[in-house]
Amino acid sequence: MTPPVLAATAKLRVDVFRTLEEAEPFWRALEGTAVLTPYQRYDWMAGFAAAGGECGGRFAILALSDDGGPLALLPLVLEPPRFGVTRARLIGSCISNSDWPIIAAEATNLTRHDLLHALRHASRTTGFDLLSLHNQPRSWAGIPNPMLQFHHGMAASGLYCGKIERGDGPFREHGLSRKERKNVERGMRRLEEGHGAVALRRATDPDALRCVHAAFLDQRGRRLGEMGVENVFAEDWFVRFFQNLAAHGFEEAHPALAFHALYAGNEIVATCCGAYSGTHYSMYMNSTTTGPAARVSLISILMALLMDDLLETGVRSIDMGIGDFEYKRIWTDQEPVFDSVIPLTARGYLAAPGLAIGRRAKRAIKQSPRLWTAAQNVRQWRHQSRRFMRGDG
Template sequence: MTMAAVIESPTATAKAQTRSGAQRIAHVDVFHDLHEAEPIWRSLETSQFSTPYQRFDFLSAWQRHVGTRNDLQPCIIVACDAERRPLLLLPLAVGAENGVRVARFMGGKHTTFNMALWRQDFAATATQADLDALLRGIRELPAKIDVLAFIRQPRHWRELQNPMALLPSQTSANGCPLMTMAPGAPPSERISNSFRRRLKGKERKLQALPGYRHCVATTETEIKRMLDAFFTIKPLRMAAQKLPNVFADPGVEEFLRTACLTPLPDGGHAIEIHALECDAEVIAIFAGVADGHRFSMMFNTYTMSESAHYSPGLILMRDIVDYYAERGYTSLDLGIGSDDYKRLFCKDNEPIFDSYLPLTARGRMAAIGMSSMAHAKRLVKQTPALKRMAQALRAALLR
C-alpha cells in the first residue's frame, strides 16, 4: 500500500481509540534534514489539512535562504501511530533566544498562518489525549527544546477545527481580515456595485496608458520582471511611510525569488504574483499563496509614479477577488493587520491564536515572558491611543 493511501484511509482502530479517549500517537521522531523528511512531508500535503504556507517547496526555500542565515536548525517532528503511519508533521526551526532553545514554525514573519500538516481523518478526531502524547513525545526527543512558540495559528481551516486549539492558547496580537465567497454568487455579493463603479471611474485614467493590463505571472520572464519591479519600488514605498524594510533582511529576497519561481506538482507556483502593468511600468503588485480554496496575500506594493493617484492597488485587488471567485475559491485573506484598505474588501476576521508551551523548567519562565509580551502587544494594537504612541515612537527611531 502506498504512503498516500495509508494517510488518506481512516481505520476502525483509530475510531475505536477516539471513542475510548485513548491516545493514538505511539512514536514521535525528529528530522534535522529537510530532504530526509520530504517523502513524509509531501505525502501529508496530499491530505490537504494544512495551509499553503506549509508546503515543502515554500518552507524549504525559506529555510535555505533565511533560516540558515539566522542560525535556525530544521526540526521536523513527525508523529506516527503504532504501525508507524504518519499522523502529523510539525515543520519547525529551533534557535537560541536569550539562552533558551525555542522551536517555532518555519517561515518566520513571512507566513500569515502556521499549522502542522495533519492526516485529515486524524485531525478531525484528535483528542486532548493525542495532544498530550504529542507534547510528551517532543519533550523526550534529543533535540532538547525548551519552549514551543506556536504563533499565528488559525482556529479552523476549511471548516475543520485545528487540533492545536485544544492546547493552552491566547488570541494573537494581530487579526487577519477575511473575505468569504459563495460559489456562483453574483459579483455584487463580493464587492458592492457602488464600490465597483468608483473603481471603474479611477481605472479609466489607467486604461488610457498604452498596454494597460492585469497580468498573472506564469513564465520565468514575467515572474522576474514583477519581482525586479517589487524590489525596486518597495524600499522607496516603505521609506516614504517611515516603515522598516523587512524585505532587506538577509536572505529574504532570495527566498521570495526562489518560491515565486518554484512550480508546484499540480500547477501554479509556491507564490503567485498578480500585477497591473502597462508598457512603461509595473503599476501595482500583489503576491500570495493559493491552494484551490483560499488565496492568502503575502506582499504588495504600487508605483511611485503619477499612476499611484488612481488607486491601482484597490483596482488590482478587485481583479484578484474576481479572478479567484471565477475559479471556485471560497475565501481570500489580505494578511495580518487591520489596514483600512483591507476592510474595504474583507468584512470578517480569521480567528488566530498563539500557544507558548514550555517543555523544560528553564522554558517555563521563558514561555511566561513570551505570553506576557504578546498580551501587551495585543493591548497596544487594540487601544487607539497606545497604538498612536507606538507609531510615533517607531517613526522617531527611523529618522
C-alpha cells in the first residue's frame, strides 16, 4: 500500500509506491511530456525487473506532484543491507548508461530543499540510509539535472553524445570530415566486393530477432572473452530481458529496445542494440564479427547507416554510452557525467565517504593507462582461472 502523502511544501506532495504496477499510472502520465533518458522509461525498467534483473531488492518509487499533476519520479530499488547499511539506487542503474530523474519540463524549479525533504520521507518510510547515483549528465534535452544540487564528483568515464543532422552529402554528413566520409565509403565498397550487398536492417519479427540476437551473443562473447570479461549478455535473465523487450517493440517507431544488424550478403557482420526516448537514441551495445569482414571498419559502416535510419524515424540525437573508446569520438563528443552519494540517516553519513572513495578510485584507475592496463591484466587472469575451474579450457 502507498504510505500517507507528505506535504513537503505548501504545494508539493510526495508519494512512495512499492511496486511498478502501482506506480505505472503516475509514471506513464509523467513520461508523456517529461525529460528522461531511455533508461528511465517504464517499459525499460519494468522489462528489466520482469526478467529478474533486480532480484532481492525492494522498490521505493518516489513520486512528486502538485496541483497541476505529476512533476518528477525517482524509481528506486533498495539493495539488501550490507554492514547494516541499506543503499538505494535507480532501478536498472547497474546496467544503464545514465542515472536521471524523470522530470516534467516545467519542474526545473525543484530545489535542493524540496528534493531532500522528499528523500528523507522515503528513507523514513521504506528504510534506506543513502541514495547512490551514477553517471549523471549535467543536463538532458536542455534541462539542468536537479540532483546535481547535491554534492557530486566526476564519474569514471564520459558519456558520448551528439546530434543527428540532415545533410546533402553521403550518409547525410553526420558531422564527418571529408577524410572520414571517404573512409566509410571505401570500407563499404570493399565489404560489398568481398562479401555481397551491404544493408542495415532492424529486427522487427521473431525470426529476425532470433538470428540477430544469436549473432550478437556470439560476436560479443568472443570480444569479451578476449578482454577477460564474463559475457553477462549470455546469462539467462539478460537473454530474457533483451528478447522480451525487443519483441515488445516490433511495431513501434521508437521502442524501448531495438536490434539492428549490418548484413554483407547473407552474413551478419555487426549488430547493435539501442534504446529510445522521445527523439533520442542510445546505443546500448554493439558487436562486430571477427571473420574476414573485420578487415574493414565495420563499426563505422554500421554507424553511418544507423544514423541514416534514425533520421528517417525522427530521431535527432544519439549517445554511444559510457566508456572511453576512440571510435566514439568520430561520431559524438565526450560529455562529463557525475556520481553522487546522498546520506539520509546517521548510518548513511558514516557509510557515504567509503562509497565516494570507491568511485573516485575507479575513476583514477580508468583515467590512468598504466593502472587500467594492470587492471585489465588482472581481470583477464581471473577470467582464465574461472574457465579453468569450470573445465572450459
